[in-house]
Amino acid sequence: MKKILPKALKNILVLAGITFAVTASILFSLFTTNLLEDLTKQHLEKDTQTIEAHLNDRLQNLRSSLDRIKKSEELNAIVKAQEIDKIREFFEKTTRKEGFELGLMTDNNGIVIFRAENKNVIGDYVYNNNPWGRAVIKGQEITTIEKSGLMPLISVAGSPLLDEDGNFMAGIFIGEKVDKDLTLELKHLETRNNIEVAFYTKEEGIFASSFENQDDENNIKRFFNEGSEWIKNGRGSEDIEKIRIINSQYHHIKNIVFEGLEHSPGGMLVFHRSFNQQGIILYLSGFITLTLIAYFSFLLIIKKRTERIIYLLVVWLIFDLISVQTSSKIKSLQPVNPDYDSSIxxxxxxxxxxxxxxxxxxxxxxxxxxxxxxxxxxxxxxxxxxxxxxxxxxxxxxxxxxxxxxxxxxxxxxxxxxxxxxxxxxxxxxxxxxxxxxxxxxxxxxxxxxxxxxxxxxxxxxxxxxxxxxxxxxxxxxxxxxxxxxxSKKQGFPEILIFSDSHQNQTRWYNDKKVRITWIPVEDEYNQYQWLINKNADTIKNWENSEKTKNNEIETSNLEDGENYFHIIGEKNGVLGPESKLKIRIDTTPPEPVKLKITNRDVKVGDLIRVSFTGSDITSGVQSFYAKINNRNYFPVESTFFIPFTAPGKYYLSIRVFDQADNYRDTEIEINVSGRNILERLLNLSGEKMILLGRILGIK
Known part of the structure; x- marks a missing residue:
């Protein structure tokens, strides 16, 4: 009994030592993981601050240069005299000397009279086309990153040139491109190689990035598309998020949303690759910790070296199994592409x-x-x-x-x-x-x-x-x-020019009911305006139910789906001018559910099923139909097609219909395929080829 008790106690102590060592190793690994996560976030915050500071410095340099230019006595003299040819000559010489990528000047009506990057493209009305044009013609000084008619985003500084009485004489702008070259410049501000930068707009998603591998850049652009929460709603702007996007590699991401003059035109995403050596560090730290604890524990308990080595090998084996299982579990719990629609x-x-x-x-x-x-x-x-x-x-x-x-x-x-x-x-x-x-x-x-x-x-x-x-x-x-x-004048009065910053294109259907409308004030001709919105394109004969305003802009969210018309007239001392109108097309409702028919939902391997469907949209009309099997990509289809199945399993067929405003609706059905032919059994094939209107999809 005396010999059994010490041996049993020894075994208990050994198990206790192993348990303690494993527990200590896991706790140490968790501590190390959290430490590395915190370090990565700190690095990203620091990198983001550095990048933002550099962008602000570039903007301030533009502002300083513009302030210096607009103080020129020569420029003010020729602008006051409205000597257009001399203005163009002066501004062309100045932009070339200063090396500005972009330069633009307008006359007193906000119409472009010179454009540095393309001298032949003039005559456009920046008041309509750009928020920065609208701000400057109202007398504001601006320095910002904004959208542009010919480029997704630009860095721009703008100033009005006013006469002694404060009247607007001209608008002057200088700027720089926001493009891939800028992303590479920002990326190389840091000595670390794990920073990437991307610019996006809400209309296009990412349009420029520092990812030099074309496949990586395309993956990023598909991931952060214009429909994602990152682009639409500024996800990641409050807190740094960690996701897995490129080759299953983790990135910490910070979203910098540009404020804009009227509303956000887009922003910048800063990516910080997680430590590639993180898994090795965790494993080695845990392994060393476990070995030391286990060895010294066994040294006190086990006298024979051979037994100590055997027990240590057992501990290492347990540690390896726990490491593999924990790693697999973490990967399975971590959502891959949590914001990514794999069915793009x-x-x-x-x-x-x-x-x-x-x-x-x-x-x-x-x-x-x-x-x-x-x-x-x-x-x-x-x-x-x-x-x-x-x-x-x-x-x-x-x-x-x-x-x-x-x-x-x-x-x-x-x-x-x-x-x-x-x-x-x-x-x-x-x-x-x-x-x-x-x-x-x-x-x-x-x-x-x-x-x-x-x-x-x-x-x-x-x-x-x-x-x-x-x-x-x-x-x-x-x-x-x-x-x-x-x-040109009608009825002795000038016609009012109407614009919509939110719904610019009268031929396009928009899925947004929030509408902003502005018009050029004609202060010398009109002292107030009357306006109304209806479903009628005809000229208004009775303005009794119209709204009246002395401002030159309205904003509303009460428009119904369909074609709406904004009508406006100017009024001076009870006399009405000519009517102007603007068409606004809105469709916020998804298409009708697809009426889907298939020949059979329970089929055998080798069977061919026939799929047919119809779809409709009552407002903007149907744009196109697409089909996919399981989590593969959508491909275009006609209203009838055939699918052959050569492997058993449960498949989900989804039909997606788009309307002209890019609203869509999905309809899905389940198809069960049973049985397997002899050849597949022998070769142990696990895939299937599906022919879809000439397109071949690999189904796993």
């Missing part, structure tokens, strides 16, 4: 940039065709764009910045008689799968006043680089524009 539609969209604007008669402006591939590789495109040849004339097609090969343009046609531009091109060297690519730009000369639209024709298309020439253009967005003649 992989199809291209095309738009015009700018998509709206007001231009002076007899001036030139440029419009670009911009494509977003949503990550799908393309190698060819053709676009046919219709315009009104009585109001504008297309003078030139510019392919200098095109993603297409210069020798790959098979069509560059301007048909002024029909009012049609035809552009077709091929990408020879490498396919393109970016989120922002310019196909071509074209210059338009305004001929007479009036409204005009640029519309993509239905035979426009984009082709996938899949060897099949699959058509992958999901949607297009044209533009609406105004041409003004400052000397």
């Amino acid at each position: 539609v992989y199809n291209s969209t095309a738009k015009l940039e700018p998509e709206t604007g007001v231009f002076k008669k007899n001036t030139e402006h440029e419009v670009k065709i911009i494509i977003n591939t949503a990550g799908e590789k393309i190698n060819a495109a053709n676009f046919n764009i219709k315009y009104n040849p009585e109001i504008v004339a297309v003078s030139e097609i510019n392919i200098g910045n095109s993603i297409c090969s210069k020798e790959g343009f098979v069509e560059k046609i301007i048909d002024q008689t029909e009012g049609l531009v035809k552009i077709g091109c091929v990408i020879f060297k490498e396919s393109f799968n970016g989120s922002r690519g310019e196909i071509a730009g074209f210059k338009l000369r305004t001929l007479r006043e009036g409204d005009y639209v640029l519309r993509f024709e239905e035979d426009s298309n984009v082709f996938a680089s899949d060897g099949l020439g699959t058509e992958v253009l999901r949607s297009t967005r044209g533009g609406s524009y105004q041409v003004i003649d400052q000397k």
